[in-house]
Amino acid sequence: MRIKNGFVLRDVAGQTMVVATGEASKSFHGIIKLNPTAKDVWLWLSEGKNEDEIAALVCGKYDVAEEQAKADVGAMLRKMEEAGFLAD
């Protein structure tokens, strides 16, 4: 699972946003806003980490229970998948 080519992350005035460029911009015209945790998840996914690895990193960084981290990361990845941001 990886983020499709063309989605770029931009930090603007304290807010992290993702916009589509290149081919991706032909099908996605919106803006994705990320909170700090979501930004980390996005970056770790960009680095090639899988769902379990990301959940473990969230656990370590944000001091949340493992089950909660797994549920939150899973929910975000499903949302990204549904929106068409992910490729196999």
Place this chain on the structure above:
Amino acid sequence: MQISDSSIEEILQKDGRYVCTTIGYSMYPMLRDRRDTVVIRSVSKGERLKKYDVPLYKRGDRYILHRIIKVLPHGYDIIGDNCVSAEKNISDEAVIGVLEEYWRGNRKKSLDSLSYKLYVRMMRAASPFRIAYKKLKAGLKRLVKRLIGRK
């Protein structure tokens, strides 16, 4: 994660800023088609922009991001860096935002940088020559087409 598909006006009004990818070649070489991203900030009511600012304005249903070349009492003359003809007297009301910064690929570009200021001055200075060249090229193309069409 929040996915927003609100209109540009709604986002500018709510957040004060809008980030997007530019489409087209009218601001080339500064902005490349679907490759570079821009940050637009909203303009406050009554705010006047300066010469060489790059406003986002609406023409019909289309959003245009071009450069101001002349400030008028109630509007602006505006032209794309890669365009041949200016759009005259774009009213203040049509302007919904102004370029604040941009990314060329993954490199963030400041409008206050020396390189950007130099680019703007050079583009404007070279503009009459570029326009003349483009018009000549288009004229020659038409002439060749007409000559070939006669055969």
